[in-house]
Amino acid sequence: MVEVQLDCRDPQRHLVGVRLSVAPRQERLRLRLPAWTPGSYLIRDYVRHLEGLQAHQGGLALPLERLTPASWELVCNPTEGPIELSYGVMATELSVRTCHMDAQHAFLALAAVVLELEGERWSPHRLQLTLPSGWQAFVPLPADDQGGWCARSFDQLIDTPIEAGPHQPIAFAVGDIPHRWVTWGGCAGGADWLLARFPSLISDVQQVCLRCCQLMGVERPASDGYLFVLHLLDEGYGGLEHDDSTVLVYGRQRFEQPQGYRRFLQLVAHEYLHQWNVRRLRPQELSPIDYHQPAVVPTLWFAEGITSYVDQLLPLAAGLSSAADLLLDLGEDLSRYKLTPGRHVQSLRTSSQEAWVKLYKADAYSADSQVSYYLKGAVVALCLDLHLRRDGASLPLVLQQLWRSHGRCGRGYSEADLIQAFAHHSPALATQLPAWLEGVDDPDLDGYLFDVGLRLEPEMGSTPWAGLSLQRKEGSLVAQRVWRDGPAERAGVMVGDEVLALEGQRLRQPAELAEVLQADAPQTLLICRRSQVLPLRLQAQPPAVERYRLVEQASISAEQREAQRRWLALDHGRGASPTAEALATA
Ligand SMILES: [Zn+2]
Numbered sequence: 001m002v003e004v005q006l007d008c009r010d011p012q013r014h015l016v017g018v019r020l021s022v023a024p025r026q027e028r029l030r031l032r033l034p035a036w037t038p039g040s041y042l043i044r045d046y047v048r049h050l051e052g053l054q055a056h057q058g059g060l061a062l063p064l065e066r067l068t069p070a071s072w073e074l075v076c077n078p079t080e081g082p083i084e085l086s087y088g089v090m091a092t093e094l095s096v097r098t099c100h101m102d103a104q105h106a107f108l109a110l111a112a113v114v115l116e117l118e119g120e121r122w123s124p125h126r127l128q129l130t131l132p133s134g135w136q137a138f139v140p141l142p143a144d145d146q147g148g149w150c151a152r153s154f155d156q157l158i159d160t161p162i163e164a165g166p167h168q169p170i171a172f173a174v175g176d177i178p179h180r181w182v183t184w185g186g187c188a189g190g191a192d193w194l195l196a197r198f199p200s201l202i203s204d205v206q207q208v209c210l211r212c213c214q215l216m217g218v219e220r221p222a223s224d225g226y227l228f229v230l231h232l233l234d235e236g237y238g239g240l241e242h243d244d245s246t247v248l249v250y251g252r253q254r255f256e257q258p259q260g261y262r263r264f265l266q267l268v269a270h271e272y273l274h275q276w277n278v279r280r281l282r283p284q285e286l287s288p289i290d291y292h293q294p295a296v297v298p299t300l301w302f303a304e305g306i307t308s309y310v311d312q313l314l315p316l317a318a319g320l321s322s323a324a325d326l327l328l329d330l331g332e333d334l335s336r337y338k339l340t341p342g343r344h345v346q347s348l349r350t351s352s353q354e355a356w357v358k359l360y361k362a363d364a365y366s367a368d369s370q371v372s373y374y375l376k377g378a379v380v381a382l383c384l385d386l387h388l389r390r391d392g393a394s395l396p397l398v399l400q401q402l403w404r405s406h407g408r409c410g411r412g413y414s415e416a417d418l419i420q421a422f423a424h425h426s427p428a429l430a431t432q433l434p435a436w437l438e439g440v441d442d443p444d445l446d447g448y449l450f451d452v453g454l455r456l457e458p459e460m461g462s463t464p465w466a467g468l469s470l471q472r473k474e475g476s477l478v479a480q481r482v483w484r485d486g487p488a489e490r491a492g493v494m495v496g497d498e499v500l501a502l503e504g505q506r507l508r509q510p511a512e513l514a515e516v517l518q519a520d521a522p523q524t525l526l527i528c529r530r531s532q533v534l535p536l537r538l539q540a541q542p543p544a545v546e547r548y549r550l551v552e553q554a555s556i557s558a559e560q561r562e563a564q565r566r567w568l569a570l571d572h573g574r575g576a577s578p579t580a581e582a583l584a585t586a
Pocket residue numbers: 270274303304307
């Protein structure tokens with residue numbers, strides 16, 4: 001048993017006091033702080049927030065030898081009683097995967113807070129919190145009888161996000177499983193603001209959760225008790241999944257937009273579905289998780305792409321949005337995909353494998369050299385779903401099968417397992433799916449969309465195309481993006497160049513570029529790089545496709561109409577959805 005005490009009584013200092021206590025098993029004990037948190041594939045070096053680490057045993061200080069920036073070793077006497085470790089963690093970074101504490105609330109991502117003690121990873125960890133008066137803590141762990149909580153292992157402990165403050169939770173159930181919803185809203189109010197605008201929020205969330213269960217072919221969620229934490233900020237968007245909880249961040253400004261509430265329900269669906277897909281139905285490379293170095297996971301496209309695709313269908317299938325909304329949302333994704341040149345450079349498998357160094361470290365050139373495994377993963381998920389439907393099956397059916405064969409028993413899956421599961425229902429996918437994963441050519445999107453009576457309609461721009469986007473930065477007009485193989489790149493423009501004038505006309509706003517551009521003859525573009533003014537020859541191209549819209553075909557057959565109806569309803573295809581009882585005996 002490891003005892004963990006977190007002291008949050010002085011939130012204005014943003015310093016969390018941490019005390020760990022453990023009875024040593026041997027004369028040497030190694031301590032390590034995780035470098036990252038699952039679901040967010042970036043080495044974050046949480047140790048940069050740790051200070052003042054001390055170790056004591058029987059009242060005597062024990063010397064600590066630092067082995068790496070985030071690990072230490074101490075020598076102790078196993079018969080002298082427990083080792084007490086104490087340190088502070090600065091909580092000043094507000095995100096779903098870092099710690100933040102001020103006078104209004106505390107949010108703790110425990111991967112950033114609790115040291116992993118050698119030999120104790122699978123031991124129970126008991127958690128105690130000390131809070132300012134009037135605050136309560138929301139902790140997705142079983143409560144113990146001493147006012148604290150108990151995690152069965154280090155893994156369960158650091159999969160536990162903690163939100164604390166004077167917040168009022170809302171309780172509801174999905175199946176017979178208790179759920180809690182807690183909103184922290186900064187200065188401008190949280191739950192009150194939200195519920196005044198969206199009185200049906202909780203029942204809508206409940207419907208989305210139920211629809212997720214149906215999708216997975218079960219009557220209740222995988223978790224025994226689930227916590228939603230919402231950080232309602234002025235701006236922001238994101239979420240992080242856990243076994244028994246999720247932390248969402250969403251901007252008030254987004255809620256005010258026409259599609260804002262629908263997109264929020266999609267975010268809820270996405271993170272809730274992760275309690276199956278990626279948390280319990282998990283890639284073998286993350287079974288178990290190494291918290292101290294990156295793991296190359298070739299199947300992140302399945303974890304995130306499938307989830308991103310289905311999250312748009314779930315609110316619709318729950319009766320909370322319309323088919324027209326779905327065409328709009330899916331059309332935006334397909335448009336973004338088709339306008340990402342990097343999809344012809346980086347394959348979907350490589351994108352998954354390179355998450356740590358590319359997707360999470362995107363820069364101005366990323367769109368030309370890489371493709372997000374969320375985005376292309378969702379495109380491939382759409383193609384998989386529609387392909388399976390040609391053979392009387394569906395993506396939901398394969399998800400349910402994988403849940404039964406791997407998720408429920410905690411068996412990590414390999415890429416080969418996924419291919420086999422898809423090919424079981426549709427033999428052609430045994431070669432087609434690997435081609436989509438390895439190749440950089442587009443799947444036959446038009447052919448699949450035709451099955452359900454849809455097509456992608458290109459919309460042309462109205463002005464010549466320079467392959468250049470501009471932004472105002474510190475009073476200057478600066479090249480924000482330069483398309484690979486585009487006119488601006490050929491002219492010699494680089495991201496970060498100051499753009500001064502085109503054809504003798506001073507440019508001051510991004511929109512002024514299009515007003516002066518001509519495609520019929522080269523023009524002189526004046527830029528400034530490292531204080532040197534350079535004249536470049538820019539030959540713009542005729543207007544290019546600006547975006548694609550997903551629309552219905554002019555005429556749709558009854559067969560296409562029925563296929564569309566079944567697809568949008570997340571119909572399982574072959575046979576009915578198995579009941580929980582049937583699954584229990586499967
Ligand atoms: Zn996700």
